[in-house]
Amino acid sequence: MAITLIGSCMVRPNEATWCGRLPLSEWDQIGTITHVPTIYFYHKPTTLHTSTIVNTLKDSLSRVLVPFYPLAGRLHWINNGRLQLECNAMGAQFIEAESSSTLEEVGDLSLSSEYLYHLSPNVDYTLPIHELPLFIVQFTTFKCGGFGLSLAISHAIADGQSALHFINEWSRFARGEALEMVPFLDRKVLRAGEPPLAPLPAGHGRSEFENPPLLLGQSTNMEQRKKKTTVEFFKLSKQQVDGLRNLANLSWGKPSNGRGYTRYETVAGHVWRSACKAREHKNDQPTCLGVCVDSRCRMKPPLPKGYFGNATLDVVATSLSGDLVSRPLGYASSRIREAIEKVTDEYIKSEIEFLKNQQDLSRFQDLHAMRSDKGPFYGNPNMGVVSWLTLPVNGLDFGWGKEVQMYPGTHEFDGDSVLLPGLDSDGSVVLAICLQVDHMDAFRKHFYQEESC
Known part of the structure; x- marks a missing residue:
């Protein structure tokens, strides 16, 4: 699948938002901390030009980033594998691209991983983490007029339920509707940034955090990786x-x-x-x-x-x-x-x-x-x-x-x-x-x- 990148810009909140460092909870900092993408495909609307669609997406994104301002910030490593979130209104990245394929060629449940790779934002993890946007959009138009909308959200900021809360509120803003549910942003309810209550007893461990089993006869998982x-x-x-x-x-x-x-x-x-x-x-x-x-x-x-x-x-x-x-x-x-x-x-x-x-x-x-x-x-x-x-x-x-x-x-x-x-x-x-x-x-x-x- 041939994809041509047309342009890229940062979409920032359209109003002033709180700025400063926020601690993350322990759940934010373990497991997947990279971006998780989803891709939506749409037929070409009969009454809307592509430029109108893009402008609507950007404008509504700038407005929804006001209540969801953490997604306009950046992550920072602090020490010992721990992260903090800097709310600085740097914005979300919006990428525009074109494909030589048609929407019909996408097919029903037939996309290969190569297709998905090209239709998703390419996040350069060789860059320092504080340079990476936490929310990245790739809008790809097909030669038939249909388009794909790939949405990549840093898992260090939101799990699936929170990510979909944000995405669905964004779609409401695009439709001209009001915010349905205000996001609750205080992660101290999960004791974010607080010290441990007491040291763990000697030898205390958790089986959930142990390395998964290896294949019998193998001492590492490198061959399988x-x-x-x-x-x-x-x-x-x-x-x-x-x-x-x-x-x-x-x-x-x-x-x-x-x-x-x-x-x-x-x-x-x-x-x-x-x-x-x-x-x-x-x-x-x-x-x-x-x-x-x-x-x-x-x-x-x-x-x-x-x-x-x-x-x-x-x-x-x-x-x-x-x-x-x-x-x-x-x-x-x-x-x-x-x-x-x-x-x-x-x-x-x-x-x-x-x-x-x-x-x-x-x-x-x-x-x-x-x-x-x-x-x-x-x-x-x-x-x-x-x-x-x-x-x-x-x-x-x-x-x-x-x-x-x-x-x-x-x-x-x-x-x-x-x-x-x-x-x-x-x-x-x-x-x-x-x-x-x-x-x-x-x-x-x-x-x-x-x-x-």
């Missing part, structure tokens, strides 16, 4: 999802709390099992699945409505590959349920305390995009399955209608996957997954081979 990967999209209809849920609930006794397994617990368990089969693990191969849990309503009291920042934490479900493969789907779902149910108010506060006692946070940061080999690796024999199933990712209308397709951006690392709701809100689920090239064909076979698929 170097393997060539590819990205594919898989769709499950509502009927297929319901079939998997029935299979999970009937195959492994009564789920804890008497609740049936959720869509996430079921489909994520299915992905985990299918990956173990495709990778042809030995029966005694330890494997883990990274699960992202929203803490907003699990804390006592719950976080304020509109909390803007990272309020999700990662937990891990563990098993032996042989158990996952030989036992029914409900077993995998039960392992995921067990991991999620650990996330209580007490657990969340203890995790924060653990991180506050760390001398250096860099070992908990996913720095793959910065071409670093540090941080956790959830590739073979492990997986990460992030759920966007309950997030308002679809129906983004800036005033010229809803998107015709939405994709998560580039996912370049083995084991990285996202579950998305179907575009038509029909109960279907889309899996975007990155695996080693050598494993993808086998994964496809096993993913659709399950009895209910």
Whole structure:
């Protein structure tokens, strides 16, 4: 796909905003701290010129950056792998580009990782972090008149729920509507910038922050990190999802709390099992699945409505590959349920305390995009399955209608996957997954081979 860059500018808040340094919470500073892109595709509006669309996007962005002024700032390293946010109204970057392709050539769930790469902003992580905008937009017009809108937000500033809060408020401004929910910007509710309450006892550790298992017989994950990967999209209809849920609930006794397994617990368990089969693990191969849990309503009291920042934490479900493969789907779902149910108010506060006692946070940061080999690796024999199933990712209308397709951006690392709701809100689920090239064909076979698929 040939992409020509037309221009780039900084869009700053159109009113004066507060300036100064803000501490970040521990959740902001671990896991992924690079940009997370999403891409929306639109047909050409019949009554609007492209220049009008671009001007509308820029103008509304300058206005929404007033209440969401942290996104117009810049990050700074301070010490020991820790970050601070400088609110300085430097602005968000708006890139304009043109493609020689047509929107029809994008197809339905057929974009390769190469296409996604060219349609997403290219963030140069060799630059000092304080030079990188926290929000970057790439507006790409196709020769048919349609266009793509790629939105990349620094994960150090916002998790998925906060990012979509901002994006949806931006679309409201573009439509001429008022702010619906004021963002809550005080991260001190998660004790941002505060010292630990007490030193940790000697030898105290947290299994959630340990390095994931390695392949049996290997002493490092370097060989697996170097393997060539590819990205594919898989769709499950509502009927297929319901079939998997029935299979999970009937195959492994009564789920804890008497609740049936959720869509996430079921489909994520299915992905985990299918990956173990495709990778042809030995029966005694330890494997883990990274699960992202929203803490907003699990804390006592719950976080304020509109909390803007990272309020999700990662937990891990563990098993032996042989158990996952030989036992029914409900077993995998039960392992995921067990991991999620650990996330209580007490657990969340203890995790924060653990991180506050760390001398250096860099070992908990996913720095793959910065071409670093540090941080956790959830590739073979492990997986990460992030759920966007309950997030308002679809129906983004800036005033010229809803998107015709939405994709998560580039996912370049083995084991990285996202579950998305179907575009038509029909109960279907889309899996975007990155695996080693050598494993993808086998994964496809096993993913659709399950009895209910």
